[in-house]
Amino acid sequence: MTETGHAEVGREWWFRAWAERDSARRFARLHEAMVAQAVPEPLCDACAKARADEDRHAALCADVARRFRRDDPYADIPAPGDALGSGQLEPDQRLLYEMVAFCAVTESLNASLLLTVFDAAREPGVREATQALLRDEVTHAQLGWAYLAYHVQERGSPAFLGPRLERILEATVSESLVSPEAFCAHWSDPALGYLPRSERVRVFLRGLRTVVLPGLAWHGIATGDADRWLSSRPWAQEAA
Ligand SMILES: [Fe+2]
Numbered sequence: 001m002t003e004t005g006h007a008e009v010g011r012e013w014w015f016r017a018w019a020e021r022d023s024a025r026r027f028a029r030l031h032e033a034m035v036a037q038a039v040p041e042p043l044c045d046a047c048a049k050a051r052a053d054e055d056r057h058a059a060l061c062a063d064v065a066r067r068f069r070r071d072d073p074y075a076d077i078p079a080p081g082d083a084l085g086s087g088q089l090e091p092d093q094r095l096l097y098e099m100v101a102f103c104a105v106t107e108s109l110n111a112s113l114l115l116t117v118f119d120a121a122r123e124p125g126v127r128e129a130t131q132a133l134l135r136d137e138v139t140h141a142q143l144g145w146a147y148l149a150y151h152v153q154e155r156g157s158p159a160f161l162g163p164r165l166e167r168i169l170e171a172t173v174s175e176s177l178v179s180p181e182a183f184c185a186h187w188s189d190p191a192l193g194y195l196p197r198s199e200r201v202r203v204f205l206r207g208l209r210t211v212v213l214p215g216l217a218w219h220g221i222a223t224g225d226a227d228r229w230l231s232s233r234p235w236a237q238e239a240a
């Protein structure tokens with residue numbers, strides 16, 4: 001492997017560590033909102049557990065990153081776990097927005113990407129870390145779907161999310177997915193957990209079309225905006 005490739009694999013794992021810290025902050029805030037809104041205890045407890053999982057994931061990703069590269073380029077970048085979506089929502093709508101955007105959508109897509117990474121990974125440290133992350137991210141996705149089902153049952157229609165799906169999906173796509181200039185567009189090493197861009201796009205689209213969008217539609221969220229958004233993305237057309 002080239003020195004640049006080695007450093008790039010390390011950078012990706014440092015980025016994952018940063019994203020896990022951000023997820024931990026977000027779950028901490030979501031847990032507070034759930035308790036304040038008297039959400040049933042099993043959902044609150046699952047949210048608290050998810051926060052602890054993300055703290056553990058951050059340490060796990062940093063351990064892998066150090067195998068490839070010593071400096072953390074994200075060390076000084078805050079991971080605030082900021083609220084997602086616009087400010088014009090009622091508190092219960094805001095909570096649903098985030099549980100859908102962050103857990104049902106992002107964690108489902110994340111889990112399907114991690115499954116592909118795990119299948120291809122051969123480097124021992126990478127393989128074990130990916131398996132550990134995958135096991136937990138699947139439960140975080142399930143928490144999002146369970147919260148959506150609870151909201152529909154107890155709090156009302158989630159239809160207000162339909163016109164917001166474009167914004168939700170836009171927030172899930174990373175530079176490595178959309179940019180033909182991304183490093184993974186011209187270099188990859190799946191054995192080390194570093195997938196080529198074409199594979200990332202393929203897995204993202206498959207997860208979106210076979211799990212996420214049908215799941216949202218089943219719960220009463222119109223997905224027409226999401227379909228239009230997808231058909232206007234150049235990177236999605238390239239993969240078609
Ligand atoms: Fe995580």
Ligand SMILES: [Fe+2]
Nearest residue numbers: 023107137140
């Ligand atoms: Fe997670």
